[in-house]
Amino acid sequence: MTAIIPAPVRWSSQSKAATVSGWAKPGLAVAMLRGLAGRCPCCGRGRLFTGWLRQVPQCASCLAPVGAVRADDAPPYFVIFITAHFVIGTQVLADAWLALSVTAEAAIFLPLTLALCLGLLRPVKGATIGLMMQLGMVAQAPVEP
Numbered sequence: 001m002t003a004i005i006p007a008p009v010r011w012s013s014q015s016k017a018a019t020v021s022g023w024a025k026p027g028l029a030v031a032m033l034r035g036l037a038g039r040c041p042c043c044g045r046g047r048l049f050t051g052w053l054r055q056v057p058q059c060a061s062c063l064a065p066v067g068a069v070r071a072d073d074a075p076p077y078f079v080i081f082i083t084a085h086f087v088i089g090t091q092v093l094a095d096a097w098l099a100l101s102v103t104a105e106a107a108i109f110l111p112l113t114l115a116l117c118l119g120l121l122r123p124v125k126g127a128t129i130g131l132m133m134q135l136g137m138v139a140q141a142p143v144e145p
Helices: 016-021 028-036 072-095 102-134
Strands: none
Touching: 028 102, 072 102
16 A cells, blocks of 8 residues: 655745735745744744744745745754853863863753753754755645545
8 A cells, every 4th residue: 555645735825815914934044033033934023933832834924834944953953052052162172271170060060061052952943943944845634534
């Protein structure tokens, strides 16, 4: 039995709401910066999140289907990558310049790691959503049986 995989739905930037807004498909950097700020990657006016990481189903301003973009595991991966490089680099420099005990290092770098991970997760998820919308990676709505 072969599985039928539905083709991804590409959001048409030619809809009436997108044409009226004037921000149907901005450049890649603009869309990612808007997502980084927690705004709609398409128009920059609507909110992207309703909770800490929960996306709105669609933009209230331009009706872009931002809820259909499934970032899944990419934002945590990017956050771990960024945080690990920053914390490990800082710890190596601290070891070279300062004589800290293991307890002092743990007291400094464990809260720093936690703060960076929690602080970066939402902006990185927004930027990832902006990137995915520009690449046309919008999921298809599940079909009712």
